[in-house]
Amino acid sequence: MTPAGREEQLHPLRRAFLAFLSVGLVVASAAGCGAEDTGSGGDGYRISLIVGLKGDDFYGSLACGARQAAKKLGVELDVQGPNKWDAAEQIPILNSVIAARPDAILIAPVDDTALQAPLEQAAAHGITVVLVDTTVKNPSFAVSQVTSDxxxxxxxxxxxxxxxxxxxxxxxxxxxxxxxxxxxxxxxxxxxxxxxxxxxxxxxxxxxxxxxxxxxxxxxxxxxxxxxxxxxxxxxxxxxxxxxxxxxxxxxxxxxxxxxxxxxxxxxxxxxxxxxxxxxxxKPLDIGAEGVEQAVNALSGKPVTKLIRTGSFVATKDNLDDPETQKYLYRESCTGA
CATH class of the missing domain: 3.40.50.2300 (Response regulator)
Structure with missing residues (x-):
């Protein structure tokens, strides 16, 4: 007997009970999703950050800011970068990331000309691109740029x-x-x-x-x-x-x-x-955080700011130990950030 035939032979009360149970599970599932939603809008997105130089303290701070925002928004973030400031090293990393098809790429292009075509290719594949720190000659493909002034x-x-x-x-x-x-x-x-x-x-x-x-x-x-x-x-x-x-x-x-x-x-x-x-x-810490936020906004259909410029200040021996100065000193690790 087919599965459909077996279902037709079920007792009417049993069919009613199963229907009630099915509705209850759907409602419970919806309620569970609502309970887990913190309003962050992350929706499990995968984001790749490609910094300009691996092991650099400036980009370490930028990555710290990005990680903090990713955790807050509930998105998955991986961080990569070349061993030296060289387009010939950064482009293969970018191509590998494109092949993995993340939802978004945050990148600090090391050359404003050489990275133009590869990044246009990423956008053409439907990947949301946010430029952080540095830019390219024509950044029109990027949903946002977050950089220092x-x-x-x-x-x-x-x-x-x-x-x-x-x-x-x-x-x-x-x-x-x-x-x-x-x-x-x-x-x-x-x-x-x-x-x-x-x-x-x-x-x-x-x-x-x-x-x-x-x-x-x-x-x-x-x-x-x-x-x-x-x-x-x-x-x-x-x-x-x-x-x-x-x-x-x-x-x-x-x-x-x-x-x-x-x-x-x-x-x-x-x-x-x-x-x-x-x-x-x-303030690379702010650049990283804003970059992730703009990527998530673009992916979730929220308003995106096309250009964000973060601040700066002059540190001297006199203000070096002030808390605000210490917050923004560059660190490869997130300690103190």
């Missing part, structure tokens, strides 16, 4: 240089390399503010790559050409470390002011020992 941060660095030098003397910028959106914006803001100071002799921007030895050499050569060198603006960790070495080798620590973009442990130590007089601190 690097231009404003550069202006804050210039303000600190002006304060420390009294608005006089020669100033040089040591940058990494062309094609990195964040550091380019920092220099833009720095130069714009510095141009308003007639007493400053701005000798321009020098590229040192991510090479501390080259940054040290820039200080040496600049000092030889401009004995009145009063300040150095370094746009990231390694340029700052190299600049400090160059200043120290010239026996001018403290005399030539160093303003960097390094809230890593090395930059903090430079403030404590007087190798640097100021470090511009960005």
């Amino acid at each position: 690097d231009e404003l941060a550069g202006e804050k660095a210039a303000e600190e240089v002006i304060r420390l030098t009294g608005g006089t003397g020669a100033v040089v910028t040591i940058n990494t390399q062309p094609g990195v959106s964040t550091v380019a914006a920092r220099v833009r803001g720095f130069e714009k503010r510095l141009a308003q100071e007639p007493g400053i002799e701005y000798v321009g921007e020098r590229f040192a790559g991510d090479d501390a030895a080259k940054a040290s050499s820039v200080v040496t050569s600049t000092l030889a050409a401009h004995p009145n060198l009063a300040a150095v603006f370094a746009t990231n960790t390694l340029t700052g470390q190299g600049a400090a070495t160059g200043i120290r080798n010239a026996h001018k620590s403290g005399e030539i002011k160093l303003i960097g973009f390094d809230a890593n442990p090395s930059g903090v130590q430079a403030l404590r020992d007087g190798s640097a007089q100021g470090q511009v601190v960005l």
